[in-house]
Amino acid sequence: MIKKIKTHQLTPGMYVHDLNCSWGVHPLFPIRFKVMDEIKVEEIHALGVRELYIDTRRGKGVADAPDTREISEAVEQELLDLAASLPTGTEPRVSLREEAPGAARLHAEASRSVNRLMADIRLGQQGALEDLDSAVDAIAESVLRNSNALNGLGLIKTKDGYTFLHSVSVGALLATFCNALSLSKDITRQATLGGLLHDVGKMKVPDDILNKPGRLSADEFEIMKDHVRHGQEVLQQLSSLSPYALDISLHHHERFDGSGYPSGLKGGAISPLGQMAAIVDVYDAITSTRVYHEPMSPAEAIRKIQEWSKFHFNEELVRHFIRSIGIYPVGSLVVLESGLIGVVVEHNAHNTLRPVVWIAYDTRARAEVSSPYDLDLSRALGNGGGDRITGYETDDKWGIRARRSVFNEQLH
Ligand SMILES: [Fe+2]
Numbered sequence: 001m002i003k004k005i006k007t008h009q010l011t012p013g014m015y016v017h018d019l020n021c022s023w024g025v026h027p028l029f030p031i032r033f034k035v036m037d038e039i040k041v042e043e044i045h046a047l048g049v050r051e052l053y054i055d056t057r058r059g060k061g062v063a064d065a066p067d068t069r070e071i072s073e074a075v076e077q078e079l080l081d082l083a084a085s086l087p088t089g090t091e092p093r094v095s096l097r098e099e100a101p102g103a104a105r106l107h108a109e110a111s112r113s114v115n116r117l118m119a120d121i122r123l124g125q126q127g128a129l130e131d132l133d134s135a136v137d138a139i140a141e142s143v144l145r146n147s148n149a150l151n152g153l154g155l156i157k158t159k160d161g162y163t164f165l166h167s168v169s170v171g172a173l174l175a176t177f178c179n180a181l182s183l184s185k186d187i188t189r190q191a192t193l194g195g196l197l198h199d200v201g202k203m204k205v206p207d208d209i210l211n212k213p214g215r216l217s218a219d220e221f222e223i224m225k226d227h228v229r230h231g232q233e234v235l236q237q238l239s240s241l242s243p244y245a246l247d248i249s250l251h252h253h254e255r256f257d258g259s260g261y262p263s264g265l266k267g268g269a270i271s272p273l274g275q276m277a278a279i280v281d282v283y284d285a286i287t288s289t290r291v292y293h294e295p296m297s298p299a300e301a302i303r304k305i306q307e308w309s310k311f312h313f314n315e316e317l318v319r320h321f322i323r324s325i326g327i328y329p330v331g332s333l334v335v336l337e338s339g340l341i342g343v344v345v346e347h348n349a350h351n352t353l354r355p356v357v358w359i360a361y362d363t364r365a366r367a368e369v370s371s372p373y374d375l376d377l378s379r380a381l382g383n384g385g386g387d388r389i390t391g392y393e394t395d396d397k398w399g400i401r402a403r404r405s406v407f408n409e410q411l412h
Contacts, residue, residue: 001061001067002018002055002056003056003061003067004051004066004067004068004071005052005053005054005062005065007049007050007051009062010035010044010052011035011041011060012035012037012038012040012041013034014054014059014061014062015034015035015054015055015059016032016033016034016052016055017052017053017054017055018031018053019044019047019049019052020049020052020053020307020308021049021308022255022305022308022313028047028216028217029215030215034058034059048255048259048260049259050257050259050310050311075303076303078306079303079322079327080353082322082327083327083351083353086352087323088350088351089180089323089324089350091349092146092148092346093145093146095146096148098145098146099142102149103142103149103150103153106135106138106139106142106150107150107168109135109138110132110168113131113132114135114164114167114168114196115161117129117200118202119203121200121203121204122203122204126237126238129240129241132193132196132197135168135196136171136192136193136196137189139171139175140175140185140189143172143179144175147172147176147179147347150172151176152330152331152345154168154173155288155295155298155331157289162288162290163199166199166284166288167195169284170195170198170199170280170281171192171194172192172195173283174191174194174195174273174280175188175192177276177320177321178192178276180323181320190242190245190273191244191245191248193241193245194244194247194277195248195280197235197241198249198281199227200230200234201227201228201229201231201233203230203234204227204233205223205226206223210224225253225262228252228261228262229262231249232246232249232250235249244273247273248271248274251265251273251274252274252277253278254275254278255311255312256270256275256312256314257312259311259312275314275317276321278313279305279313280321282312283301283302286304287301287331297331297332298325298329298330298332298344299333299334300394301329302322302327305318305321325347326347326348326352326355327352328347328353328355328389329347330346330355331343333394334357334389334391334392335389335390335392335393336359336375336387336389336390337389338364339362339363340357340359340362340375340387341360341363342358342359342360343358343360344357345357345358348377348378353389354377354378354388356374356375356376357374357377357389358372358374359373359375375387
């Protein structure tokens with residue numbers, strides 16, 4: 001049985017199933033392991049982990065600890081309450097189909113620009129910030145027209161290009177987040193630029209550590225963490241850079257409860273855009289394929305972020321982030337009451353529980369749908385008007401290669 005406990009309840013003899021930390025998989029620890037001694041317990045405390053999951057079949061248990069079903073039901077209820085209480089967002093200005101081709105082009109161009117800048121920095125050159133100006137404007141405008149296109153494309157990443165593709169995704173998600181908070185055009189622009197630049201310091205991290213396929217040693221992890229300080233050094237040389245973009249780079253690994261790095265800042269000591277970047281950075285990292293983990297479904301990632309918001313993030317900002325991309329964000333594989341299964345292709349700004357779903361599989365017929373189609377769950381009448389989402393699945397279940405095939409088909 002998998003149970004959730006407070007870290008102070010952890011004792012030697014327990015079997016850790018999941019450290020439940022907002023790094024996804026912690027680079028210093030195996031995914032699952034038995035706690036053999038007090039030293040390990042202390043190390044886990046030192047990570048800033050407040051709650052974690054243990055497997056009581058493989059080690060000692062704790063009386064009355066909630067199991068995973070109880071935890072996920074509680075998180076689901078929190079999200080339903082959030083959906084009911086949220087103000088409605090802004091309607092996209094154009095359809096996804098109209099926005100998709102241009103978004104695909106600008107995504108490719110922005111990725112190339114960030115890649116070029118990062119390659120310059122790796123070679124010890126300063127890098128030209130002006131190259132990013134047009135990418136920043138294009139991202140901010142595309143997200144205003146219809147954020148589903150860029151945020152959907154952002155899920156498609158190759159392992160090799162992770163650092164710069166992640167930077168483009170963080171830029172687009174921050175632009176989406178700023179719009180949901182009705183921030184000014186100028187701050188949205190600076191936040192987008194900060195997203196594109198937040199990890200430039202990684203170019204000063206040796207390649208064998210940056211792309212190490214396994215766990216890092218404690219020393220290697222310290223070198224990896226130094227990317228934040230390296231980023232500051234690089235960015236401070238760029239005279240035209242705004243303090244907002246610097247804040248994002250400096251604060252994106254700080255955590256609201258003080259458990260982050262490099263400074264262990266708490267709460268309001270972390271800049272607001274830094275607090276937003278922390279949420280967005282984690283969301284994009286855990287939904288991406290990495291050398292050491294498989295991607296999490298966007299719907300599952302939202303639930304983890306909600307769960308972690310108690311300690312690691314600003315809870316109010318998490319609410320707004322979820323409002324900006326939905327309880328079932330673009331790319332989520334969802335199951336409908338009717339037995340149909342599909343992938344969310346458009347977030348519904350007026351009702352986050354009723355997005356547009358690309359229907360690809362019918363569980364009643366146990367077969368793929370011969371001609372997949374878009375089903376708008378917000379429609380009162382017509383094809384599936386009464387249907388609703390009852391749950392979500394992992395990406396590759398049901399033979400639907402959700403992200404790649406669906407987004408390639410939808411967006412091109
Ligand atoms: Fe980072």
